[in-house]
Amino acid sequence: MLEISNVKLDPKALExxxxxxxxINAPRSGRVLAYWLVGIIFVLFICLFLPWQQNIEGTGAVxxxxxQDRPQExxxxxxxxxxxxxxxxxxxxxxGDTLMIIEEIKDDYFDPExxxxxxxxxxxxxDNIDAxxxxxxxxxxQVNALQSGLQFKLNQTRxxxxxxxxxxxxxxxxxxxxxxxxxxxxxxxxxxDSLYYAKPVPLISQTDWEKRRAYLxxxxxxxxxKQNKVFVAEQELINTQIELSSVEAExxxxxxxxxxxxSATAAEVAESQADLSKLKNKYANLQVRxxxxxxxxxxxxxVVKALKSGVGETIKETDAICTIQPNEPQVATELYxxxxxxxxxxxxxxxxxxxxxxxxxxxxxxxxVAVGTFGGVxxxxxxxxxxxxxxxxxxxPDKDEPxxxxxxxxxxxxxxVMLDDVPVWYEIWRQLNGFPPSLYDExxxxxxxxxxxxxxxxxxxxx
Numbered sequence: 001m002l003e004i005s006n007v008k009l010d011p012k013a014l015e016x017x018x019x020x021x022x023x024i025n026a027p028r029s030g031r032v033l034a035y036w037l038v039g040i041i042f043v044l045f046i047c048l049f050l051p052w053q054q055n056i057e058g059t060g061a062v063x064x065x066x067x068q069d070r071p072q073e074x075x076x077x078x079x080x081x082x083x084x085x086x087x088x089x090x091x092x093x094x095x096g097d098t099l100m101i102i103e104e105i106k107d108d109y110f111d112p113e114x115x116x117x118x119x120x121x122x123x124x125x126x127d128n129i130d131a132x133x134x135x136x137x138x139x140x141x142q143v144n145a146l147q148s149g150l151q152f153k154l155n156q157t158r159x160x161x162x163x164x165x166x167x168x169x170x171x172x173x174x175x176x177x178x179x180x181x182x183x184x185x186x187x188x189x190x191x192x193d194s195l196y197y198a199k200p201v202p203l204i205s206q207t208d209w210e211k212r213r214a215y216l217x218x219x220x221x222x223x224x225x226k227q228n229k230v231f232v233a234e235q236e237l238i239n240t241q242i243e244l245s246s247v248e249a250e251x252x253x254x255x256x257x258x259x260x261x262x263s264a265t266a267a268e269v270a271e272s273q274a275d276l277s278k279l280k281n282k283y284a285n286l287q288v289r290x291x292x293x294x295x296x297x298x299x300x301x302x303v304v305k306a307l308k309s310g311v312g313e314t315i316k317e318t319d320a321i322c323t324i325q326p327n328e329p330q331v332a333t334e335l336y337x338x339x340x341x342x343x344x345x346x347x348x349x350x351x352x353x354x355x356x357x358x359x360x361x362x363x364x365x366x367x368x369v370a371v372g373t374f375g376g377v378x379x380x381x382x383x384x385x386x387x388x389x390x391x392x393x394x395x396x397p398d399k400d401e402p403x404x405x406x407x408x409x410x411x412x413x414x415x416x417v418m419l420d421d422v423p424v425w426y427e428i429w430r431q432l433n434g435f436p437p438s439l440y441d442e443x444x445x446x447x448x449x450x451x452x453x454x455x456x457x458x459x460x461x462x463x
Contacts, residue, residue, distance in 0.1 A: 047424055048423065048424050048425040048428075049423055049424065049425065050423070050424050051421040051422070051423065051424075052421065052422055052423065052424045052426075052427045053418055053419065053420070053421050053422075054418075054419040054420060054421075054422055054427065054437040055352075055416040055417060055418050055419055055437070056337055056338075056341040056344065056345070056416070056417040056419065056437060057337075057414075057415070057416055058335035058336055058337040058393065058414075058415050058416075058417065059335065059336060059412070059413070059414055059415070060333055060334040060335040060336050060392075060393075060412075060413055060415065061333070061334060061409075061410055061411060061412055061413060062331060062332075062333055062355070062407050062408065062409050062410060062411045062412075062413055063331075063332055063333065063334050063394075063409055063410075064326070064329040064330060064331060064332060064409060065330045065331070065332035065379070065394060065396055066329070066330055068299070068326065069326045069329030069330055070326070070329070070409065071304060071323050071324070071325050071326075071409060072298070072323070072324055072326070073307070073320035073322070073323050073324075074099060074295065074297070074298065074320065074321055074322050074323070074324055075318050075319060075320050075321070076100075076102065076292070076295055076315055076316075076317065076318070076319055076321055077292045077317065077318075078102075078289060078292045078293075078317055079105055079106065079314070079315065079316050079317050080102030080103055080104060080105055080293065080314070080315060081102060081103050081104075081105050081312060081313070081314050081315075082100060082101075082102055082308060082310065082311050082312060082313045082314075082315065083100075083101040083102055083103050083311065084100070084101045084311060085099075085100055085306070085311070086098040086099060086100065086101065087099050087100075087303050087322075088303070089303055089304070089305060089306055090302060090303065090304075091302070091303050092300075092301070092302050092327070093297040093300070093301065093302075093303060093324070094297065094300050095296075095297055095298065095299045095300050096296050096297060097296060097297045098294055098295070098296055099295045099296060099297055099303070099321065099322060100294075100295045100308075100321055100322075101293065101294055101295075102293055102295065102315065103293065104293070105314060109286075109289065114286060115283070115286050115287065115290065118279065118282060118283045118286060119283060121279055122276070122279050122280065122283055125272060125275055125276045125279055126276065128272055129269055129272045129273065129276065132265050132268055132269045132272065133269060135265050136262055136265050136266055136269065139258050139259075139261050139262035139265065140262060142258045143255055143258045143259055143262065146251055146254050146255045146258060147251075147255060149251065150247070150248065150251035150252070150255070153247045153251065154244070154247060154248060157240065157243055157244045157247050158244065160240050160243075161237065161240040161241060161244055164233065164236045164237040164239075164240045165237060167233045167236070168230065168233035168234055168236075168237050171226065171229040171230045171232075171233045172230050172233075174226050174229070175223070175226035175227055175229070175230050178219065178222050178223045178226045179223060181219050181222075182216075182219050182220060182223050186216065188212065189212055189213065189216045193209075295321060297324060298324070299324070299326055299327075300326065300327040301324040301325050301326040301327045302324065302325045302327065303322055303323075303324060304322070304323040304324065304325050305322060305323045306321070306322045307319075307320045307321055307322055307323065308320075308321045308322075325409070329409070330396075331397065331403060331407055331409075332379070332394050332395060332396050332397075333353060333376065333394070333395045333413045333415065334392050334393065334394055334395075335351070335392070335393045335395060335413070335415045335417075336386060336387070336388075336390040336391065336392055336393075337390060337391055337393060337417070338389075338390060338391075339385065339389055339390065339391060341417075341437070342381065342391045344419060344437055345378060345381055345393065345417060346378070346381075347378055347379060347380075347381065348377060348378060349377070349378040349417050349418065349419075350375065350376070350377060350398070350417075350418045351375070351376040351377065351378060351393075351395045351415050351416065351417050351418065352373045352374070352375065352376075352415065352416045352418065353373060353374045353375070353376050353395065353403075353413055353414070353415045353416075354372070354373050354374075354413065354414045354415070355374065355403075355404070355407060355411060355412075355413050356411050356412040356413065357411065358372055358374075358404065359372050374397070374398075374401055374403050374404075375397070375398035375400065375401035376395040376396060376397055376398055376403075376415070377395065377396055377397075377398055378393055378394075378395055378417060379394050379395065379396045380392075380393065380394035381393055393417070395415065419437050
């Protein structure tokens with residue numbers, strides 16, 4: 001107002017009289033709304049600087065950490081025909097309990113006494129080997145006897161040879177002595193001849209001369225006799241030498257024949273040993289095969305599903321007959337994350353998990369206000385991709401937050417691997433630009449090992 005007049009007007013009275021002024025005033029609700037908007041904007045601005053924990057999302061399913069705790073198919077080792085089922089689906093079985101009984105369908109094993117007959121073949125082969133070993137022992141004794149006989153015969157023949165040499169030497173000595181006697185008597189005979197043929201009258205009688213001549217003839221006859229003895233002795237010596245060589249050759253031939261028979265028998269024994277080993281292998285296989293007619297549970301667990309049903313149905317080798325879920329497995333989850341997020345992960349990272357069937361409210365950046373989620377720890381990061389270019393993580397329960405006991409393997413799970421804290425404005429900027437989460441420090445394998453040694457996660461694997 002310009003206040004030109006000295007008369008002052010009452011604004012309230014004027015407002016009641018003049019309707020236009022009343023319509024110009026701003027409503028009170030607008031000012032309240034403006035205050036609220038300013039307050040909300042201020043609060044949102046403050047929230048931009050609040051800490052926000054980055055995370056990596058992944059989906060997967062519940063599984064078991066140890067391979068032997070996962071559902072397994074029970075296979076048959078041999079082909080056969082189903083005789084009877086001993087369990088039903090959903091039944092708990094202990095290790096070694098009978099699941100199924102089958103019977104033989106191969107004609108090679110139809111004989112019910114096949115195991116007994118194979119055992120008889122084994123015993124017969126063992127007896128055969130024992131007999132051949134006894135033959136080898138007899139041949140060895142024969143060789144030893146021949147070798148002893150050879151030495152005895154050689155010694156005997158050598159002695160005979162020495163005796164022949166001595167006899168030859170003696171006969172030669174007698175022959176030489178007779179030769180000296182012959183020379184003596186021939187000189188003496190010449191003297192008697194000169195006396196007998198002396199002129200005009202012989203100095204000796206004819207009788208003496210004839211005696212001397214007859215005696216000379218006897219000496220000459222002895223010389224011939226001695227010479228014949230020497231010749232005979234030489235022939236005996238040669239014969240003895242030949243006999244010495246022939247004896248050794250004869251015995252060597254006998255010894256060689258016996259050793260050849262022994263070697264041939266040893267070869268037969270070796271061949272029989274090979275046949276015996278084959279029979280033992282066959283017998284052992286038959287024993288194991290007979291035990292495979294009863295299919296037993298490999299471990300404690302529940303029969304989940306029968307894959308073969310009717311009695312009389314034929315099954316092949318390695319066919320699966322049922323699935324068994326091991327009892328009290330160590331539950332874990334497998335999460336699949338993108339390849340771009342794998343370098344940011346490391347063992348020991350905390351994970352928040354939402355299981356199918358458990359309602360949950362998860363504020364990804366503030367896990368402390370999450371409701372219905374469960375904690376986990378990254379235990380395994382696969383070195384190669386698993387499916388669709390994603391990598392698998394194995395997450396085990398956090399020791400401070402046990403998981404529900406009602407979890408079953410195969411149920412779905414949604415997880416968030418928690419990373420470092422950043423401001424809210426940075427996270428909004430990152431999401432708008434499509435950038436990956438960031439870390440202050442690069443994951444160090446040595447730090448992971450130290451963290452693992454400081455915080456050991458006890459894994460109970462059933463033996």
